[in-house]
Amino acid sequence: MVAPAWSHTVRRAPITKEQAEVYAAAVAERLKNKPNIIWLNGGSGKGDVNTGVWQAIGTTIKKHDPNHLMTFHPFGRTQTSTWFNDAAWLDFNMFVSGHRRYDQDTAGKKYGEDNWRYVLDDLAKTPRKPTLDGEPAFENTPQGLHKPEEPYWTGDDARRYAYWSVFAGACGHTYGENSVRQVYMPRDTKPASGAKGYFMERLDAPGAQAMRHVKNLILSRPYFDRVNDQAAVAGDEGEKYDRVLVTKGKDYLMAYIYTGREFKLELGRISGKEVVAWWFNPRTGEATKFDAFKNEGTKTFNPPGDETIGNDWVLVLDDASKKFSAPGMLAEK
Numbered sequence: 490m491v492a493p494a495w496s497h498t499v500r501r502a503p504i505t506k507e508q509a510e511v512y513a514a515a516v517a518e519r520l521k522n523k524p525n526i527i528w529l530n531g532g533s534g535k536g537d538v539n540t541g542v543w544q545a546i547g548t549t550i551k552k553h554d555p556n557h558l559m560t561f562h563p564f565g566r567t568q569t570s571t572w573f574n575d576a577a578w579l580d581f582n583m584f585v586s587g588h589r590r591y592d593q594d595t596a597g598k599k600y601g602e603d604n605w606r607y608v609l610d611d612l613a614k615t616p617r618k619p620t621l622d623g624e625p626a627f628e629n630t631p632q633g634l635h636k637p638e639e640p641y642w643t644g645d646d647a648r649r650y651a652y653w654s655v656f657a658g659a660c661g662h663t664y665g666e667n668s669v670r671q672v673y674m675p676r677d678t679k680p681a682s683g684a685k686g687y688f689m690e691r692l693d694a695p696g697a698q699a700m701r702h703v704k705n706l707i708l709s710r711p712y713f714d715r716v717n718d719q720a721a722v723a724g725d726e727g728e729k730y731d732r733v734l735v736t737k738g739k740d741y742l743m744a745y746i747y748t749g750r751e752f753k754l755e756l757g758r759i760s761g762k763e764v765v766a767w768w769f770n771p772r773t774g775e776a777t778k779f780d781a782f783k784n785e786g787t788k789t790f791n792p793p794g795d796e797t798i799g800n801d802w803v804l805v806l807d808d809a810s811k812k813f814s815a816p817g818m819l820a821e822k
Contacts, residue, residue: 490527491520492562493550496534499542509545517553528559533585533624535564536572547578562623565589566597570611574618581660582611582620586650588627588634588642591729602626604650605657605734609717612658619660625650627665628696630682637683645799647696648771649730651703652745652801656734658717664700666691695772702774705817706743706803714738723753723787730798740808743816744790745771749800751791756784761808768793769803769816776805776815784808 493516494504504512520526530547547559558580561569568584586604587594594601604622611620626632626642633639651662667673668684668691675687691697707715718737719726721744727733733752734745740760746752756764766780782788792802805816814820 490529491516492529492532493546495532496539496564498532499534499539503539504542506541506545509542510549513546513549514553517550521554521557526554526557528554528557529562530559530578531561531563531569533562533564535567536561536569540572543573544576544578547573547576551578560623565624566594566600568607568611568620570614570618570620574611574614574616579618582618583623584608584611584620585624586622586626586654587624588630588632590632593633602650602729603653603732605653605732608654608657608659612717621659621661621663622650622654623663624665625654625663627667627670628694629684629686629691630665630667634682641683643799644695644697644699645801648699648703648801649747651700652747652771652803653732653734655703655707656717656736656743656745658715658736662700662703664696666694666697669694669697699771702771702817705774705819706769706771706805709815709817709819710741710743710807710813711738718742718758721754721758723755727752740811741813742806743769744804745801746792746804747801748796748798749792749794749802750796751789753787753789754804754806755787756806757786759784759806759808761810763809764806765809765813766790767805767807767816769805771801771803774817776817778815781809 560583565585565587569582573579584607591601600606628647631637631639668686671681672688673680673684715738718735721735730747742759764784767776769776794800807813
């Protein structure tokens, strides 16, 4: 993603609408033929501040480069759909759920760690555009971001944010690690946000390793008919860490639980007279088939292991007639 201007640059200069148009045109002309560009307007900004500049940048870049996707990087715990959902230059929405835990989030919508709520907010708006979490809590970052005296976000938290948002209907996810995002090196004397490990040491952090598993899981089943389906939960959907998030396609259903608690689902919400059931491990990417049964009624599911935070699992139910490969196993091309 290429950010033409970060928000503090526009705010401090200040940059005029006319200057923004000249600059954006030059940047777009320089990069428009690159195959791997996604434009990131904004830059941790609030869309109701310097709105004319952001609109000018978006409109100008899209005029000179209509062939690449564009979004806007909003400020913490805000979402682009609040300001730009109708903008022709905005191809997909982005929200920033931020780095605060439940009790630290005291302003705005106060969603706390429930990043899935932003997804449902965005997808309920017209025109409907894809959305994703552009900045959830980053692994090995203090809770609250600038408070190194607080506990640090872990790989377990990073997984939870990914599955929560994607199962709510997000089109993808952004993972971050504290030292990696700032390229913290031994020569640096003042690491940001309480970073403790160096850049190269943290490239293989547990949360980073787990991101391949959520991607492989989602892509191992038909993608474009996938939606959130909370109505599949029979009974209590759960709050905070006990929340069950359900996503489904025409002929498969997946349910994520972070704490390993048992939950009940209403069957018959996908195709097929019989379903095959799997447990998919988000920590290892391994899938285990454990049952097959009629696709009707309600059924209680008890994930492997003890009920505890971080013992997360994905239940996968497949239409048996489709004979899908194991969840997370991508078909060879």
